[in-house]
Structures are given as structure tokens and as C-alpha cells.
Amino acid sequence: VLGVSSDAGARFWGAIPYAAAPVGDARWRLPLPAQVREAVLDASEPGAPCAQPAYGDVETGPVLGSEDCLTLNIHAPADAEGAPVMVWIHGGGNYAGAARDYDGAELAAREGVVVVTINYRLGPFGWFHHPAIRGERPEAATGQFAVLDMIAALQWVQSNIAGFGGDAERVTIFGESAGGQNIYALVLAEPAQGLFHRAISQSGGLWNMSLAQAVNPQDADTPGTRASASEILAAWLVSAGRSGDRAEALDVLSAMSDAEIAAFMRGLSTEAVLAPYRDQPDLGYDLPSVVLDGVIVSEAGHQAQLASGAYNQVPMMLGGNLNEQKAWMAFDPTYVTFTDAGPVARDRDQYAAIDQHYSNWWNASAVDDIADHAVSPVYAYRFDWTDAPTEPVDLAFLVGAAHGMEIPFVFGDFSGGFEALFTEENREARETLSRAMSAYWAEFARSGDPADGGAGLPQWESWDEGRQKMIFDAGVIALAPAPLTFDTLVHRLVADERLSENERCMILRHNTMYPEFDLDLLDRAGCAP
Structure with a gap:
């Protein structure tokens, strides 16, 4: 070849x-x-x-x-x-x-x-x-x-x-x-x-x-x-x-x-x-x-x-993003109004609540639940970068650390259509974060343990040493306890007054549509299957 x-x-x-x-x-x-x-x-x-x-x-x-x-x-x-x-x-x-x-x-x-x-x-x-x-x-x-x-x-x-x-x-x-x-x-x-x-x-x-x-x-x-x-x-x-x-x-x-x-x-x-x-x-x-x-x-x-x-x-490295759901919400006319400057959230409280409950459930399913059941070493993370521009449109709020946003940081390639998010103002901080993430990923590939990324970064401890996640944010890379359980998430959802009862039940039905979930959760939350 x-x-x-x-x-x-x-x-x-x-x-x-x-x-x-x-x-x-x-x-x-x-x-x-x-x-x-x-x-x-x-x-x-x-x-x-x-x-x-x-x-x-x-x-x-x-x-x-x-x-x-x-x-x-x-x-x-x-x-x-x-x-x-x-x-x-x-x-x-x-x-x-x-x-x-x-x-x-x-x-x-x-x-x-x-x-x-x-x-x-x-x-x-x-x-x-x-x-x-x-x-x-x-x-x-x-x-x-x-x-x-x-x-x-x-x-x-x-x-x-x-x-x-x-x-x-x-x-x-x-x-x-x-x-x-x-x-x-x-x-x-x-x-x-x-x-x-x-x-x-x-x-x-x-x-x-x-x-x-x-x-x-x-x-x-x-x-x-x-x-x-x-x-x-x-x-x-x-x-x-x-x-x-x-x-x-x-x-x-x-x-x-x-x-x-x-x-x-x-x-x-x-x-x-x-x-x-x-x-x-x-x-x-x-x-x-x-x-x-x-x-x-x-x-x-x-x-x-x-x-x-x-x-x-x-050995496994598992992670999710703080605002997974915003990748879809930011361009959905159900949640945003399109202006000459760009999309604007119709109701910021509702927008934040829906993203929070979907994204937390995603992280609980994709990371915490897997890590809790695996018997091989697990290293968990959450990607929190929300350093996007706030003018003329508040992209930091609308998009934040949305689904897929960590990919350019891992690959060190910011040329893939995110130009509105990646600006000269945030260049130095995001490139620093990108180099750190690439180093952790590569060290894990070399040894099976991300350790300190081989570059003097904070030590990344495994999940069984305290159910902690490495948090990746601009200027902040640190281990923090961030465990999520389904019962806790349901309790938070049911009690969230930012959402209507129909919205709460819609989120719960979507998140329990596959057979590994206990559908009694719907009954306990007052929602029909």
C-alpha cells in the first residue's frame, strides 16, 4: 500500500x-x-x-x-x-x-x-x-x-x-x-x-x-x-x-x-x-x-x-459529557427560537432541566452502571468544557459540553465544523486541555493505566478506589466524586418543579424503554408505561 x-x-x-x-x-x-x-x-x-x-x-x-x-x-x-x-x-x-x-x-x-x-x-x-x-x-x-x-x-x-x-x-x-x-x-x-x-x-x-x-x-x-x-x-x-x-x-x-x-x-x-x-x-x-x-x-x-x-x-476507560442532550436541543424548535444572530432558548429553566435529567441518566447508564458491574479495572471521567462564546448567542449555555464535544480535544483537531465554538479567545485554554486529554488517552493505550498521563498531570485513580471521575474542564483537571444511581435520578426528576408532569413522565419513559430497567419506576413516579 x-x-x-x-x-x-x-x-x-x-x-x-x-x-x-x-x-x-x-x-x-x-x-x-x-x-x-x-x-x-x-x-x-x-x-x-x-x-x-x-x-x-x-x-x-x-x-x-x-x-x-x-x-x-x-x-x-x-x-x-x-x-x-x-x-x-x-x-x-x-x-x-x-x-x-x-x-x-x-x-x-x-x-x-x-x-x-x-x-x-x-x-x-x-x-x-x-x-x-x-x-x-x-x-x-x-x-x-x-x-x-x-x-x-x-x-x-x-x-x-x-x-x-x-x-x-x-x-x-x-x-x-x-x-x-x-x-x-x-x-x-x-x-x-x-x-x-x-x-x-x-x-x-x-x-x-x-x-x-x-x-x-x-x-x-x-x-x-x-x-x-x-x-x-x-x-x-x-x-x-x-x-x-x-x-x-x-x-x-x-x-x-x-x-x-x-x-x-x-x-x-x-x-x-x-x-x-x-x-x-x-x-x-x-x-x-x-x-x-x-x-x-x-x-x-x-x-x-x-x-x-x-x-x-x-482495563476500561469510560466517560460522558456534562450536557449530552444539548447536542440535539440546541437546534430543536421545540426548545429554541431562531433569530438572525442564532438560536435562543425559549425557556432557560426548562432547557437546563431537560438537559440535566437526560444527560445525567446517560452518564449513569454509560459510565456508573457499567463501572459498578465490571470486575476489570475501570477509569471514569466527565467532560465539562463549557468555555464557548456567550455573544452574540450564548453558545456556552445552548451547547456547553454537549454530546461529541470531547472528540476534538482527544484527537487534537479543532477543524471539524465547530468554528463558532472554538475561538481565538478560548484557544490557549482548550489546547492545554486537549494536550492533557490526549496524554491520558495515549498513556492508557501504552500501559492500561492513564496514571498521570505520562506528563505530570493529576493522578487518575481507578473507579474502585472511591467511585470518582476525572473532571475535564478549562483550567481544571481533577478527580471528584460523581456517582449517579437510577433511584437518585428518578427522585430528582419527580421533584423537579421546572418541568410539567407530562415532561417528567416523557423523560422517564424515554430513559426506561429498554428491558434492563425496572419499569416499576414508572408506577412509583406516577407515570403510565
């Missing part, structure tokens, strides 16, 4: 296939080895995204990317030899995003690590749990094809990364949002054993659903989601002219054999597969991704699996 040098002083290779294209008869199957090449691969550009709906993108048409997408990109220090390896798994709800959106050059050059970013199948291509395809290989009877892609990428890293200056015995997986969720899936997945040695989940969490919820129609005895396999298959049958409406499509589906269903699915065009998600832009949020299928994740749930020790016991 022929790469290029980057401006940051790192070397780059892009679009390297780690598996064969999952197209045609290979769609919805285990990833196959990449084809042997007989010529040098031009690796000067990153790989294209995996197929996803292209909302409003007239240049690409209805689809962004391609099903032929199982590639990875590598950033390595110019003199790398035996360097720690950090494999990045991008977010995007498991139905959007791409490896090319993340530039690892600064992190690689600054910290002497090899950064690998990977693509994986998205949306229904990566996560589809119908038994017609899930049962074709009994030894891997899972619809979590995207997790199998990640495993294939990690196998490629084990076999090949030494050629790029990396140490295959020091591989750290890290990812954010859905990528952080996928980090947990890999930690729990037996087939991933031995392929990585540390794990970092940034704003991840495991909001799992049962296999029945992922497969069944919405009106079944055990209701499926509106993006379940049965509901999506019904939509495909209607679009293909095989049925007149949803009810007829479900009847047709019940009469089809598994072989007929699989053949129908593999005969659909990429555009047809993604059409239901383009018609309903928020449908992806209900995508059944990491599911309790008994193959990747135990049917008993991740809490029981972690507590039993039956997982890939590697």
Missing part, C-alpha cells in the same frame, strides 16, 4: 480493505477475507462511507457511500516502531457516519501512537436480526453483522499492523456514542477475545433490547420497535409491490420460507433497503443494534455478564 505524509508529521494510508465487499450474496453474511491484490494499492485517500441515507444531499442521490466499504485508515508517527495502536470506531447512531470524518494525524504525531479508523456496515446492513438470515450460520447466529465487521478489522490489525509501526500486543479500541456502544459490544463478545487489550468508551452505553423486540411487529404480544425486522420487511414488501399495505405484508411474510425471505432481501437495491429510513428521518434512532441475542451479548443482559466476569476483561 502506498501512503502519504500528512501536515501534522504523521504518515497516512487510507481505504485499505480489511474484508471483502459484503454485496450480492455476501450481504447479511459474516465478513469474508479481503481479496488478494496483485498490484500496489494507492492509499492516499480515506475510504468512502458505508451506505447510509443521504438526507438532502443532491450530489449523491438518495444514498451516501456504498455497500462496498469495509476499509480502514491508518495514521502513524513518521518513526513508529512497536507503537501502541488505537482503533477508533465512529459514532452516528449505528446508521450514519464514517471513518474518514476523523483525522488521527495530530494524535498520532503528538503521542507516538498508531491510530486506525474503521468503517463498518451501518443501519439495516449492519444490524438486522430476522431469523431468515440470522440462522444461516448456526455457529454465528447473530444479526449484528457490524460487530462481526469490527472483529474482522481487529483481526486484520493483529496480522498487519506491525508493518505500519504498531504493536499488535497493545491494541486499544476506542469510540464515541454508537461507537462507544460498540466498544461495549466488543468487550462482551466472546469472538473478540484476544483481539484488543484496553477499551475506551466515550458517551457510549448499552441501551439493549431483547431479540423479540428487535424482530417482532409492533402489535405482537412482545412488541417490536417501529424499526424491527418485521416492520422493515413489511415496508420493503409494500415498496416492492408485493403487498398493498403493512397488514397484508405481514401476512405475506408469515407465509414465506426463510430461504424466500433471504433471497428477497438480497435482491433489493441499496436504495430500496434504505428507503424506509429516508422516508422517516428519525427511524434510525429505533434501530435494533446491540441486541441481547445470546451470541454477541448474553441474553441475561450486560450487567449480569459483566458482574459474572464472562467478558473480555481488559
Whole structure:
């Protein structure tokens, strides 16, 4: 493979296939080895995204990317030899995003690590749990094809990364949002054993659903989601002219054999597969991704699996952001008014309250609950940077430490569309914070313990030494007790007079929609399920 040098002083290779294209008869199957090449691969550009709906993108048409997408990109220090390896798994709800959106050059050059970013199948291509395809290989009877892609990428890293200056015995997986969720899936997945040695989940969490919820129609005895396999298959049958409406499509589906269903699915065009998600832009949020299928994740749930020790016991770094929910609220006309200067909160008290309850629950699920059940070492953090401008629009309040805001600090790359937040006024402080965070992340990749970041920073103690989190804020990096329990959060929510009863119940229903939560919480809070 022929790469290029980057401006940051790192070397780059892009679009390297780690598996064969999952197209045609290979769609919805285990990833196959990449084809042997007989010529040098031009690796000067990153790989294209995996197929996803292209909302409003007239240049690409209805689809962004391609099903032929199982590639990875590598950033390595110019003199790398035996360097720690950090494999990045991008977010995007498991139905959007791409490896090319993340530039690892600064992190690689600054910290002497090899950064690998990977693509994986998205949306229904990566996560589809119908038994017609899930049962074709009994030894891997899972619809979590995207997790199998990640495993294939990690196998490629084990076999090949030494050629790029990396140490295959020091591989750290890290990812954010859905990528952080996928980090947990890999930690729990037996087939991933031995392929990585540390794990970092940034704003991840495991909001799992049962296999029945992922497969069944919405009106079944055990209701499926509106993006379940049965509901999506019904939509495909209607679009293909095989049925007149949803009810007829479900009847047709019940009469089809598994072989007929699989053949129908593999005969659909990429555009047809993604059409239901383009018609309903928020449908992806209900995508059944990491599911309790008994193959990747135990049917008993991740809490029981972690507590039993039956997982890939590697050191973990887990964290979330102070204002996760503001990433969506800041541009939602339900909560903001759009002025010539920009968005302004309609009701600052309501805005702050909704963000607080959603974001705290996210942190409790993604960090505290995981850390409390894991038996391997855990280091927890919270990202609190809110040093954005306050004029002409109060972005410090509207956005704050929103979902995804820690990513540029970890990568040391502030060029990714946050220009309004990252100004000359806050440059020195944020770059100082960025260097500290990069140092902690890299030290964890080197040794499995973030310690003092290898640079005289505050000592980062593990979770079991006091249930403390490292707080990252401008000018402040310090350990602080920050434990969150679900009972405490429910009590705070029910007592919050900034919100109406309907708003409180809406938040609680959203946060308890998956089976690991005790639905009696709804009754105790006076809310109907």
C-alpha cells in the first residue's frame, strides 16, 4: 500500500480493505477475507462511507457511500516502531457516519501512537436480526453483522499492523456514542477475545433490547420497535409491490420460507433497503443494534455478564459529557427560537432541566452502571468544557459540553465544523486541555493505566478506589466524586418543579424503554408505561 505524509508529521494510508465487499450474496453474511491484490494499492485517500441515507444531499442521490466499504485508515508517527495502536470506531447512531470524518494525524504525531479508523456496515446492513438470515450460520447466529465487521478489522490489525509501526500486543479500541456502544459490544463478545487489550468508551452505553423486540411487529404480544425486522420487511414488501399495505405484508411474510425471505432481501437495491429510513428521518434512532441475542451479548443482559466476569476483561476507560442532550436541543424548535444572530432558548429553566435529567441518566447508564458491574479495572471521567462564546448567542449555555464535544480535544483537531465554538479567545485554554486529554488517552493505550498521563498531570485513580471521575474542564483537571444511581435520578426528576408532569413522565419513559430497567419506576413516579 502506498501512503502519504500528512501536515501534522504523521504518515497516512487510507481505504485499505480489511474484508471483502459484503454485496450480492455476501450481504447479511459474516465478513469474508479481503481479496488478494496483485498490484500496489494507492492509499492516499480515506475510504468512502458505508451506505447510509443521504438526507438532502443532491450530489449523491438518495444514498451516501456504498455497500462496498469495509476499509480502514491508518495514521502513524513518521518513526513508529512497536507503537501502541488505537482503533477508533465512529459514532452516528449505528446508521450514519464514517471513518474518514476523523483525522488521527495530530494524535498520532503528538503521542507516538498508531491510530486506525474503521468503517463498518451501518443501519439495516449492519444490524438486522430476522431469523431468515440470522440462522444461516448456526455457529454465528447473530444479526449484528457490524460487530462481526469490527472483529474482522481487529483481526486484520493483529496480522498487519506491525508493518505500519504498531504493536499488535497493545491494541486499544476506542469510540464515541454508537461507537462507544460498540466498544461495549466488543468487550462482551466472546469472538473478540484476544483481539484488543484496553477499551475506551466515550458517551457510549448499552441501551439493549431483547431479540423479540428487535424482530417482532409492533402489535405482537412482545412488541417490536417501529424499526424491527418485521416492520422493515413489511415496508420493503409494500415498496416492492408485493403487498398493498403493512397488514397484508405481514401476512405475506408469515407465509414465506426463510430461504424466500433471504433471497428477497438480497435482491433489493441499496436504495430500496434504505428507503424506509429516508422516508422517516428519525427511524434510525429505533434501530435494533446491540441486541441481547445470546451470541454477541448474553441474553441475561450486560450487567449480569459483566458482574459474572464472562467478558473480555481488559482495563476500561469510560466517560460522558456534562450536557449530552444539548447536542440535539440546541437546534430543536421545540426548545429554541431562531433569530438572525442564532438560536435562543425559549425557556432557560426548562432547557437546563431537560438537559440535566437526560444527560445525567446517560452518564449513569454509560459510565456508573457499567463501572459498578465490571470486575476489570475501570477509569471514569466527565467532560465539562463549557468555555464557548456567550455573544452574540450564548453558545456556552445552548451547547456547553454537549454530546461529541470531547472528540476534538482527544484527537487534537479543532477543524471539524465547530468554528463558532472554538475561538481565538478560548484557544490557549482548550489546547492545554486537549494536550492533557490526549496524554491520558495515549498513556492508557501504552500501559492500561492513564496514571498521570505520562506528563505530570493529576493522578487518575481507578473507579474502585472511591467511585470518582476525572473532571475535564478549562483550567481544571481533577478527580471528584460523581456517582449517579437510577433511584437518585428518578427522585430528582419527580421533584423537579421546572418541568410539567407530562415532561417528567416523557423523560422517564424515554430513559426506561429498554428491558434492563425496572419499569416499576414508572408506577412509583406516577407515570403510565
